[in-house]
Amino acid sequence: MAGISEAEATIFTTITPIFRTVLEDDSLELTRSLDAHQVEAWDSLNHITLVVELEGAFGVQFTTDELAAMANIGDLVDCLLAKGVA
Amino acid sequence: MGLEAPKIEDISPGQSAQREFTFSPEIVARFGDLVDDHAPVHFDAPFAQGQGFDGTIVHGYLLAGIFSGILGQRLPGPYTVINALSLKYHHAVAVGETVAFEAAVEQVSPAVGAVVLRLTATKGNGDVAVSGRTTCSFRTT
Numbered sequence: 001m002a003g004i005s006e007a008e009a010t011i012f013t014t015i016t017p018i019f020r021t022v023l024e025d026d027s028l029e030l031t032r033s034l035d036a037h038q039v040e041a042w043d044s045l046n047h048i049t050l051v052v053e054l055e056g057a058f059g060v061q062f063t064t065d066e067l068a069a070m071a072n073i074g075d076l077v078d079c080l081l082a083k084g085v086a
Numbered sequence: 087m088g089l090e091a092p093k094i095e096d097i098s099p100g101q102s103a104q105r106e107f108t109f110s111p112e113i114v115a116r117f118g119d120l121v122d123d124h125a126p127v128h129f130d131a132p133f134a135q136g137q138g139f140d141g142t143i144v145h146g147y148l149l150a151g152i153f154s155g156i157l158g159q160r161l162p163g164p165y166t167v168i169n170a171l172s173l174k175y176h177h178a179v180a181v182g183e184t185v186a187f188e189a190a191v192e193q194v195s196p197a198v199g200a201v202v203l204r205l206t207a208t209k210g211n212g213d214v215a216v217s218g219r220t221t222c223s224f225r226t227t
Contacts, residue, residue, distance in 0.1 A: 045169055048198045048223050055195050062197045 007086035011077050018053045022046055032074030058085045092163045094199055094224050102190035103161035107152050109144045114181050117148045128181070143178040149185070149216050153205050156189045157222060162201040166222040169200065173218035177209060185209055192219070199224035 004012075012030060020028050023041040036042040042050075054076075055061055060083050070076050080086065118124050126133035127143055134142045150173055158164060179185055186208045193202040200223045207216040 048169055048195075048200050049221060051198045052193065052195045052200045052202055052221055056193055056202070061195065064197045067197050 007081060008077055010086040011080050014057055015054065015073075015076070015080075018057060019050065022049050022053060030073050032077065033072055035072040054080075058083070060085060091165065092161065093165065094162075094194065094196055094201070097162055097191055097194055097201055099191050099193060101161060102188055103156050104186060104188045105152065105156055106184055106186050108184040109148065109179060109181055111181055114142070114144055114148065117145055117151075121145070121147065123147075139178055140180060142181040144181055144183070146175055146216075149175075149179060149207055152185075152187050152207070153189060153220070156187060157203070157220065161189055161191065162203070162222045162224070165224050166201065167225060168220055169223050170221040171218065172220075173205065173216055175216055177213045177215045179207075179209065179215050183209065185215060189220075 016028075016030050019030060020026050023039055023046060025039070025041065028039070036047065051062060051067065058080060060080070062079070066079050070079060114128060118128060123145060127137055127139070128134075128145055129142055131141045134140075150171075157166070157168065188206045188208070189203045190206070191201060192204050194200075195202075200221055202219065202221050205216070205218040205220060206214060209215050
């Protein structure tokens with residue numbers, strides 16, 4: 001992925017299979033601008049599963065404020081970077 | 087374990103709830119009637135033996151159903167619903183057999199009110215009959 005840091009690329013490598021599995025779309029390509037409105041399967045129940053799986057994969061916990069501030073994948077990646085996961 | 091309608095802040099990894107259940111012929115018959123599954127492997131011993139079992143075996147969905155009582159009434163309790171569930175069946179359970187069921191908390195995600203639990207059903211001989219994982223979420227906290 002051009003134009004992003006190694007740490008960011010590592011996060012994308014980890015989160016892509018999680019999103020593909022939870023949203024049942026093996027061809028889903030994650031970009032910083034992707035959000036729930038662009039993916040039909042990204043409903044409220046799958047959102048809960050995504051958060052659970054991401055927290056488990058990275059060994060972190062998100063706060064409600066952090067989740068509320070996340071508008072897209074880029075915000076998620078930035079939050080994970082801020083938590084020092086990569 | 088004394089948990090009465092726990093809230094998410096009461097739940098932490100490592101907590102567990104257990105129940106033993108005996109699958110009597112009457113229970114298996116009632117379940118077969120309820121779901122209209124009278125497959126001979128559950129009710130016809132010679133047929134089941136012909137399939138390689140020692141005798142009739144319990145419905146897989148009946149085994150799964152016992153977890154419902156643990157999850158819904160004890161851990162994570164009545165404030166939650168199931169979001170996701172996956173189970174694997176390893177060993178058949180004979181009609182009349184007693185099985186130990188356990189739900190153990192693996193992960194708590196307070197921001198979305200979710201609890202992940204490992205599910206295990208163990209036969210009297212120590213064989214794991216069913217194992218799996220579920221995610222439950224709190225509707226209100």
